[in-house]
Structure formats: structure tokens, C-alpha cells
Amino acid sequence: MTQPVLDLTPLTLTERVRRVFLDRPLTWIDGHAFQQVGGFAGWSARIRDLRKQPHAMTILNRTKRSSGYTVTEYLYLPDVRPDEVSDDLRARVRQL
DSSP: OOOOOOOOOOOOHHHHHHHHHHHSTTOOEETHHHHHHHOTTTHHHHHHHHHSTTTOOOEEEEEEEETTEEEEEEEEOTTOOGGGOOHHHHHHHHTO
């Protein structure tokens, strides 16, 4: 019997951010949560990268005011292609 080969390659920061989205689909995630996995200053660039090929993930964002601060949140839509996002869909998911 052969042993399975373990991939011990460290994850890139982009892959770490991707996994957060994959673990929490259809859930609004505060942008600050990505600082811990995607880097303090680079997490938003990693989200932009995930929206492009080869990942082509459909990730929406919204902003809201909370206690005098602007909070930015992100939502991954796993079964929607980026070109399928309509204004109606955007309005519906903002209410989640």
C-alpha cells in the first residue's frame, strides 16, 4: 500500500484569501478579517486578483457606516459567473 503524497507547499497570500471565501460562501465578511490572512496592506489587491483569471471568482462588496466608521464587506457568490451579476442580484444580496 502506498502512502498519499502530502503537498506541504506554503500557501500564497492570495490562496489564503481565496480559502476564506471558499469556507464562507454567501456570507458578508468584514474587510478587516482579510488583513490577517492576506497582509495588512495587500489584502484588497488579492481580492482584485481573485476576481480575474484564473480564479474568476464572483466577489461583491458593500460599504456601510458603523459607529462613525466606514466598514467594507465582501461576499463570494460561488454559483454565479461575473458576467451574470445584474443590478437586481446586487440589490438582493446587499440585504443578506
